[in-house]
Amino acid sequence: MRTQKQKIEKVLFMGLMTAVLTFAGSAVSMAGTWMPYEGSWFYCQENGSFAKGWQWIDAGNGVCKSYYFDASGKMASDTVIDGYTVDASGAWTQNGQEVTKKTTVNIVRNFVETGGNEAETASDTAIPSTSVGPMEGVSLNAQANSSSPIVNIAMKYVGPLPYILGGNSLTTGTDCSGFTRLVFALAGKTLPRTSAQQFAAAPYHPTEAELQPGDLIFYGNGSINHVAIYAGDGIIHQTNSTRNCVAYDRNGDGYNVVHYTNIMGFGRY
Secondary structure (H helix, E strand, O other), X not given: OXXXXXXXXXXXXXXXXXXXXXXXXXXXXXXXXXXXXXXXXXXXXXXXXXXXXXXXEEEEOOEEEEEEEOOOOOEOOOEEEOOEEEOOOOEEEEOOEEOEEEOHHHHHHHHHHXXXXXXXXXXXXXXXXXXXXXXXXXXXXXXXXXXXXXXXXXXXXXXXXXEOOOOEEOOOEEOHHHHHHHHHHHOOOOOOOOHHXXXXXXXXXXXXXXXXXXXXXXXXOOOEEEEEEEEEOOEEEEEEOOEEEEEEEEXXXXXXXXXXXXXXXXXXX
């Protein structure tokens, strides 16, 4: 039989674990998307809004970094905010080194594996008065001046956009195939309405090795139910029901965004 002391320790352990999960989950942004716009970087959160103020953001490899975003959502870089220095990539630095802390998953894993005896807490690093960093490996100018007019047009709409199933507006809202149809229309190309129809009507179906900026990638399981625009260099533009925005998703930290879910085929118009 367990002693009263063991029972009390278990209650305290479970209570502390709950506190760690609650605090860590609210302190680290792990499900958003970095987006470039007019030479600056923004971070679109899962709810479709842009991050504001100081934010801890998942940087891959089990750590997160702190960035500052102004009232419009624009990331600060190579400057001093509230007495805290951020480098050219936007990350908060101390003594020339980027400050990091463990992500929620690692915090909780450490807590569980040590039985709460040597657990790190989410507040183990003093923070300014909150996928891969924004400036690593992406050329804004290259994307803004792509060889593909489709990509150039799509880039103009990166940012908040309500997801509306069956919607047909780049202002008030649309869905994935509505977005591709509208973007291609602005480039003088006519596409049918649904993702499955767009795949069937594509004049050419390239292999993955043949993909070029402006090609379409079709996703689904058994049948096609989603479409995204390939922008080259491991980047896709898409909108979906989980994020009220036109996303700029790219490869990073060993993650291949083109294969984020099951691919059904490719299309070129």
